[in-house]
Every structure is written in structure tokens, then in C-alpha cells.
Amino acid sequence: MIRTLIAACAALLCAASGTAQAPAPVNDAAIMAARPPALLSAYRLFRDAGARDPNAQVTPYDLNTALYSDGALKFRYVYIPAGSQAQYSHEGVFEFPVGTVLVKTFAFAEDMRRPTENVRFLETRLLIRRASGWVALPYVWNAEQTEARLSVIGADVAVNFTNEEGQAMALDWAVPNVNQCSGCHARNGEVTPIGPSARNLNRDFAYASGEANQIGHWNRLGLLSSLPASASPRVPNAYDASAPLAQRARAYLDVNCAHCHNPEGPAHTSGLDLSWSQSDPALWGVLKRPVAAGRGSAGFEFSIEPGHPERSILVHRMQSTDPGVMMPELGRTLVDARGVALIQEWIAGMDAEGRSQ
Amino acid sequence: MRFVAAALAVLVMIGVADARTWRIRPGPNAEQELQTALIEARPGDTIRLARGRFEITTGLSLNVDRVTIQGEGEDRSILSFDNQRRGAEGLLVTSDRVLLRDFAVENARGDAIKVRDCDGIEFRGVRAEWTRGPNSNNGAYGLYPVNCTSVLIRDSIARGASDAGIYVGQSRNIIVRDNLAEYNVAGIEIENSYNADVFGNTATNNTGGILVFDLPGLPQQGGHSVRVFDNVITGNNTPNFAPAGNIVASVPSGTGVLIMANRDVHVFENEIGDNGTVNVLISAYRAEFQDPNYNPLPRNIMVRDNRFGRTGFAPAGDLAALSQIGLPMMPDVIWDGATLYSSSGTPRSENVRIVVRDNRSERAPNGVFLSLGLTVAGSPFTEAAPSMDFPPLLDLPEPERVEIDD
Numbered sequence: 001m002i003r004t005l006i007a008a009c010a011a012l013l014c015a016a017s018g019t020a021q022a023p024a025p026v027n028d029a030a031i032m033a034a035r036p037p038a039l040l041s042a043y044r045l046f047r048d049a050g051a052r053d054p055n056a057q058v059t060p061y062d063l064n065t066a067l068y069s070d071g072a073l074k075f076r077y078v079y080i081p082a083g084s085q086a087q088y089s090h091e092g093v094f095e096f097p098v099g100t101v102l103v104k105t106f107a108f109a110e111d112m113r114r115p116t117e118n119v120r121f122l123e124t125r126l127l128i129r130r131a132s133g134w135v136a137l138p139y140v141w142n143a144e145q146t147e148a149r150l151s152v153i154g155a156d157v158a159v160n161f162t163n164e165e166g167q168a169m170a171l172d173w174a175v176p177n178v179n180q181c182s183g184c185h186a187r188n189g190e191v192t193p194i195g196p197s198a199r200n201l202n203r204d205f206a207y208a209s210g211e212a213n214q215i216g217h218w219n220r221l222g223l224l225s226s227l228p229a230s231a232s233p234r235v236p237n238a239y240d241a242s243a244p245l246a247q248r249a250r251a252y253l254d255v256n257c258a259h260c261h262n263p264e265g266p267a268h269t270s271g272l273d274l275s276w277s278q279s280d281p282a283l284w285g286v287l288k289r290p291v292a293a294g295r296g297s298a299g300f301e302f303s304i305e306p307g308h309p310e311r312s313i314l315v316h317r318m319q320s321t322d323p324g325v326m327m328p329e330l331g332r333t334l335v336d337a338r339g340v341a342l343i344q345e346w347i348a349g350m351d352a353e354g355r356s357q
Numbered sequence: 358m359r360f361v362a363a364a365l366a367v368l369v370m371i372g373v374a375d376a377r378t379w380r381i382r383p384g385p386n387a388e389q390e391l392q393t394a395l396i397e398a399r400p401g402d403t404i405r406l407a408r409g410r411f412e413i414t415t416g417l418s419l420n421v422d423r424v425t426i427q428g429e430g431e432d433r434s435i436l437s438f439d440n441q442r443r444g445a446e447g448l449l450v451t452s453d454r455v456l457l458r459d460f461a462v463e464n465a466r467g468d469a470i471k472v473r474d475c476d477g478i479e480f481r482g483v484r485a486e487w488t489r490g491p492n493s494n495n496g497a498y499g500l501y502p503v504n505c506t507s508v509l510i511r512d513s514i515a516r517g518a519s520d521a522g523i524y525v526g527q528s529r530n531i532i533v534r535d536n537l538a539e540y541n542v543a544g545i546e547i548e549n550s551y552n553a554d555v556f557g558n559t560a561t562n563n564t565g566g567i568l569v570f571d572l573p574g575l576p577q578q579g580g581h582s583v584r585v586f587d588n589v590i591t592g593n594n595t596p597n598f599a600p601a602g603n604i605v606a607s608v609p610s611g612t613g614v615l616i617m618a619n620r621d622v623h624v625f626e627n628e629i630g631d632n633g634t635v636n637v638l639i640s641a642y643r644a645e646f647q648d649p650n651y652n653p654l655p656r657n658i659m660v661r662d663n664r665f666g667r668t669g670f671a672p673a674g675d676l677a678a679l680s681q682i683g684l685p686m687m688p689d690v691i692w693d694g695a696t697l698y699s700s701s702g703t704p705r706s707e708n709v710r711i712v713v714r715d716n717r718s719e720r721a722p723n724g725v726f727l728s729l730g731l732t733v734a735g736s737p738f739t740e741a742a743p744s745m746d747f748p749p750l751l752d753l754p755e756p757e758r759v760e761i762d763d
Binding site for chain 2: 152153172174177178179180182183189263266268269270271282283287288289290291292293294295296297298299300301302313322323324325326329330
């Protein structure tokens with residue numbers, strides 16, 4: 001009897017080690033389940049419990065300019081089911097097929113001056129493309145960093161780290177609830193991704209197989225359809241000093257603000273459009289008077305007063321951490337000092353029409 | 358037949374069983390329980406707030422259609438945001454056919470209750486309040502539907518908003534009735550909206566009682582068809598405490614009704630008095646604007662059959678000079694007189710019809726009217742050419758009554 005058991009166990013172990021060599025693929029059934037799995041591991045997006053090692057067909061990516069989230073590290077991946085493709089477009093976010101998962105893990109290193117050491121994951125957010133549209137699901141990591149659990153109502157996580165300047169920081173990290181997710185990820189009331197547009201993906205990434213342009217790499221993997229021969233648009237890294245200042249500032253506003261402040265976004269009623277594609281300075285705030293800013297106006301008359309960052313409401317709200325004043329409304333508890341400096345420099349150098357000199 | 362009845366009974370029972378009632382009581386877990394209910398509710402559900410104070414630290418949000426949030430009364434079930442740390446409003450609603458009733462939102466850091474992009478919202482017996490009274494650090498709006506269709510706000514209370522207590526913006530088909538708005542900068546404000554009936558309300562101790570505005574540069578503009586009637590709009594003399602830069606910061610303390618831009622606004626059968634600057638002010642939008650589609654002039658404005666009380670005893674703001682120009686009597690109704698404006702550098706004129714008739718006043722049988730004669734919108738007050746002659750008595754068709762289906 002015991003011998004049989006041992007044999008059975010051995011067989012199981014063999015099977016298990018066999019699995020380790022050719023791991024089970026991403027769990028499409030979990031992705032499409034009406035009731036999402038409670039544990040992140042159920043999706044098999046990663047080969048390891050700690051979610052460092054992506055499974056086959058799970059492709060890492062980065063963005064040229066990213067949303068500021070209290071300086072958190074972000075690890076992004078895309079999974080597109082076999083045989084399906086995202087429809088490329090020059091403008092806006094790609095049209096991803098049903099079954100797509102966009103994965104974004106937020107993390108801090110114990111010492112952010114050494115961002116690859118002692119990295120603690122806080123949460124992994126999944127955006128899943130269902131037939132009925134996108135759903136946003138936040139998974140919160142346990143203290144042991146072995147599992148992340150779905151928390152539709154969000155969570156508060158205390159984080160301590162040393163920042164890039166060597167200061168000790170203590171954060172009360174807010175994992176958004178699903179409504180707060182759609183507070184940013186919304187167009188015309190539908191949940192939608194923000195990051196993966198051609199202009200923001202158009203950069204190199206250090207793949208295991210070597211450095212390559214992300215759009216070219218996705219295309220070689222067969223993840224894209226309708227990729228035209230013409231060159232893809234590109235926004236600069238907001239902090240790449242070799243790029244034109246106005247482009248860097250507009251790239252920053254596009255990623256940090258335009259998910260709400262666009263004509264189809266949650267902040268459309270403000271009339272402020274901070275999208276990269278908006279060419280009218282009046283619509284991106286130059287000499288635009290506040291509508292419903294309340295004390296967010298700080299007594300200033302205009303969103304952007306050319307030459308005067310110190311009197312521009314946009315800068316004031318970026319510099320605030322008061323929930324009734326700050327912009328973005330959610331997603332940070334600190335001030336993005338680098339971002340503020342960038343926007344200040346841009347406004348300071350504007351001519352009266354809001355054009356950069 | 359009996360089978361049919363039995364089947365129907367089963368169906369009715371399923372229907373009832375389907376609609377769930379969530380019961381939330383104050384306590385350390387109340388915030389989490391309430392936000393969970395707001396997320397997991399199904400259409401048709403009711404979320405009941407028990408009697409007591411709920412301490413909320415993060416803005417609440419609802420994005421499920423056909424949900425009712427119901428408390429035990431605006432003075433009994435209180436969502437308190439004294440310790441709010443996150444979120445730009447107390448409660449945000451982004452779904453359709455939602456009913457909010459019989460509870461209060463106190464001391465939100467930003468707006469109290471914002472309802473955005475909805476079709477069908479009703480506030481009934483709700484209170485939004487900043488309990489320290491007028492203060493420029495209070496949130497901007499109390500009850501705040503924006504870009505909504507079918508808005509009903511009734512039997513509710515708004516106090517202390519640093520912009521407008523009850524603010525309906527960029528919406529369509531609106532009824533605001535039987536509310537109390539006091540100690541706000543603007544008591545009730547209808548902005549960039551179409552078809553609104555505002556009646557039976559009391560607006561008192563605000564800076565301005567009831568405002569009908571249209572602003573440039575917004576997705577919905579060209580506000581029109583607003584009826585303001587049967588309201589009590591008295592004693593709106595609170596010093597303006599709006600943060601500068603906001604449009605309401607320019608409202609003179611002591612304004613009863615202010616109509617700015619818009620067309621087809623009828624103000625009738627109200628009691629309007631004890632407003633220190635003026636009972637009714639009709640003005641163009643006076644700032645510069647770049648929006649080529651915007652018309653800054655108020656036009657087709659009717660002010661009739663109102664009972665005017667005391668006014669002009671403490672003119673403030675832009676109208677402070679009124680007491681120095683030697684008027685024989687302080688006016689009940691002031692029109693800036695604008696019939697011309699400049700749009701993208703091109704002058705435009707408009708057949709502006711302003712009718713003031715059949716009002717009653719303690720001081721003059723028909724009330725007192727003053728045109729400032731500022732023919733071009735936004736001209737400096739130093740260019741005023743005042744006239745106290747009433748404008749011609751024309752017929753202006755009244756906007757249709759607003760109806761909202763239950």
C-alpha cells in the first residue's frame with residue numbers, strides 16, 4: 001500500500017517536473033471567466049509565484065513617457081491569445097482582440113537608487129478585453145510576495161523606501177477600487193487602456209533576445225495587424241533633454257492628464273483637452289478660465305498663463321496633494337517634482353499665444 | 358387561468374428576490390462595506406444607510422444603473438468627510454437612473470455629490486453641507502449633476518459651497534424644486550444647460566440667490582429655455598467667498614437673480630427682496646473669449662409678475678458705484694444694455710429682447726428698472742450711459758414646462 005503511494009507520488013513529481021520544463025500556457029479560460037479568479041496565479045501569466053518570469057506569449061513592454069505614480073517602478077506585459085492580433089493604428093491605443101490581457105505591476109525597491117534590488121511588488125492590475133469591453137481588475141500582493149489576491153474595493157498598503165535622492169519615504173499606497181480604475185481608464189463611459197499607443201510604444205526594449213524596437217518586435221511576433229510601411233509616430237521621453245521642450249511637456253500632459261482631459265474622457269465637461277493631438281493652445285489651457293475648479297483655482301485666472309507658471313492653475317494643481325485641489329485626482333500622494341519643473345519651464349518660455357519660443 | 362396567476366406570482370417573487378437591499382450601519386467597517394455595496398450592487402438594488410454618522414476617508418463612487426441610495430433622513434444618516442484623504446468629491450455617480458434620498462454629505466474636500474454623464478438622476482431630501490459655514494476652503498459644489506439628462510433635485514438642502522450649492526451644468530431636462538440653498542456663493546446655478554424649471558425653492562443668505570449662466574469654451578453651450586418661478590430669493594448678502602478666478606467670484610454680494618448670456622429665460626412670480634445690490638441682474642459675459650461659437654449676450658429675457666422687496670441698500674462688487682451716480686431710486690432690475698459683441702475680432706449685433714413688466718414693488722408700482730447702456734458686451738462701467746426707461750413690452754414665448762418621467 002505504502003509502496004503504491006510512493007510510486008504514485010513519484011509519478012506526480014515526475015509530472016510536476018515535466019510541467020516545469022514545458023509550463024502550462026496562459027489560462028485563457030481564467031481570462032474569459034465571468035467571475036474573475038481570486039488569485040493572480042490562476043491566469044498563469046507568469047511561470048513563477050513571484051510574477052517575475054513571464055509565460056510564453058506574455059511580452060514585456062515599456063512606454064516613452066509614463067504616468068507618475070509616486071515614483072513606483074512599473075512592469076508591463078501584454079498577452080494576446082494565439083492566432084489573434086491587435087489592430088495597429090498611428091493614432092490612439094491599438095484595438096486589442098478579445099482575450100487580451102494588459103498587465104501592470106507597481107513596485108518599489110527598498111532603495112530606489114538601486115531599482116533592481118529588493119523590489120517589493122504592491123499590486124498587479126489587469127486590463128482584460130472581454131467581448132463586452134475591457135474590465136479592470138486590481139490584485140494586491142501579500143507580504144511574502146508569493147501571491148496576489150483580487151481586491152475589487154482596493155486596499156491601502158504602507159510602503160517604506162529610500163527615494164532617488166536618498167530620502168527615507170513612507171507612503172500610504174492606495175490600490176484603486178474598480179470604480180477608481182475606470183475613473184481614469186474611460187472613454188465615452190467605456191473602460192479603455194491608456195498606455196499602448198504607437199507613439200508611446202515606439203522605442204527600444206532590452207528583450208532577452210537582444211535590444212529591439214517594440215513595434216517591430218510585436219510585429220515579428222505576429223501580435224499586430226495593419227502595420228503600415230510608414231514610420232510610426234513617437235512621443236519623446238519627457239525627461240530626454242535632447243528633445244524639444246514643448247514636445248516633452250505635451251508628452252507629459254498627454255500621459256498624465258489626457259486620459260481624463262480629452263473630449264471623450266471623464267473630464268470632458270471641463271473643456272480642457274490635454275491630448276498630444278490637440279493643436280489649439282486655448283483648448284490645452286492657454287488663457288482658459290476655470291469652470292468648476294473651486295479652490296483648485298488658487299485665485300488664478302487661467303489654466304496656463306504664458307510666461308507665468310507661478311500664476312497657472314495647471315501647475316498649482318500639480319503641486320498640490322490636497323484631494324480637493326490636486327491633479328490627477330487619484331494615483332499619487334506625492335508631488336512629481338520633475339514633472340512640475342518640466343511644465344514650469346515650458347510655461348515660462350511661452351509667448352503670449354502659448355507657443356514655445 | 359390559475360396557472361397563469363401562479364406563474365405570475367413566481368415571476369413577481371423572483372423580481373423581488375432579485376433586487377437586493379444592502380444595509381450599511383455606521384462603524385469601523387462601514388466605509389468598506391458601503392463602497393463594496395456601491396461596486397457590487399446590481400441594477401434595481403437599494404443601499405440603505407442606517408441612522409448615524411459614517412466616517413469616510415476616500416471619495417465614494419457608484420457606476421451601476423438603477424440603484425437607490427437611501428438614508429433615514431438628511432439629519433440622521435450622515436456621510437462625514439471630515440477626515441477625507443483621497444478623492445475629488447464625496448460621492449461620484451456615473452450611472453443612469455439613480456435615486457439619492459434622505460442622507461447628507463458633510464465637509465467633502467472637493468465637491469459633495471457629483472453626478473456625471475448620466476441619464477436620469479434624482480436627489481430627494483439630500484443635504485450637502487460644509488458645516489463651518491461660508492469659507493473659501495470649502496468645496497466648490499454641493500449637489501452637482503453635469504452632462505446629465507433628466508435631472509430632478511427636490512426637497513434638498515445645500516449649505517456652504519464656495520461656488521454653487523445646487524449646480525446643474527451642461528445638462529438637459531432639469532427640474533430643481535422645493536429646495537433650500539443658503540450660505541453658498543451661488544445658491545442655485547443653472548449653467549450651459551437646456552430646458553430647466555426652477556421653482557418652489559428658497560435661496561437666502563447666499564452671495565447670489567439663483568444664477569443662470571452660459572460660459573464659453575465648454576462642450577455644451579448656448580444655454581436656453583429656463584424658467585425661474587415661485588421661488589423665495591431674499592437676503593442674499595453673504596460676502597463673496599469664492600476663490601478668485603472662478604466665474605462666481607465676480608458675482609456682487611447682494612444679488613437676487615443673475616442671468617448671464619443664455620436665451621429664453623423667464624423669471625416670474627418670485628418673491629425677491631432684501632438683496633443689497635440688486636434683485637435681478639441681466640448681464641453679458643464680460644470677459645474676453647476665443648470661442649467662435651459663443652454668444653455672450655442674454656436675450657429673450659422675461660422678468661414679470663415678481664414681488665420685489667428692498668434692494669440697492671448695499672451695492673457691492675462691480676456695482677458698488679451705483680450708490681454714487683445719483684439715481685432717484687435704486688433699481689430692482691438692472692440690465693447692462695449689451696446688444697453688440699466681438700467674436701474672433703468680428704463685431705456682431707443681436708436683436709436683444711428684454712421685457713420687464715407687471716412686477717410689484719413697495720417703492721414703485723411696477724418696480725424700478727435701470728439699463729446701464731453698456732452697448733458692447735464687457736465695456737468698462739465708466740462708459741455707462743444709464744437709463745431708467747423700461748424696454749418695450751414685447752411678447753416672448755415662455756419655454757415649455759419640463760417633464761421628467763419616473
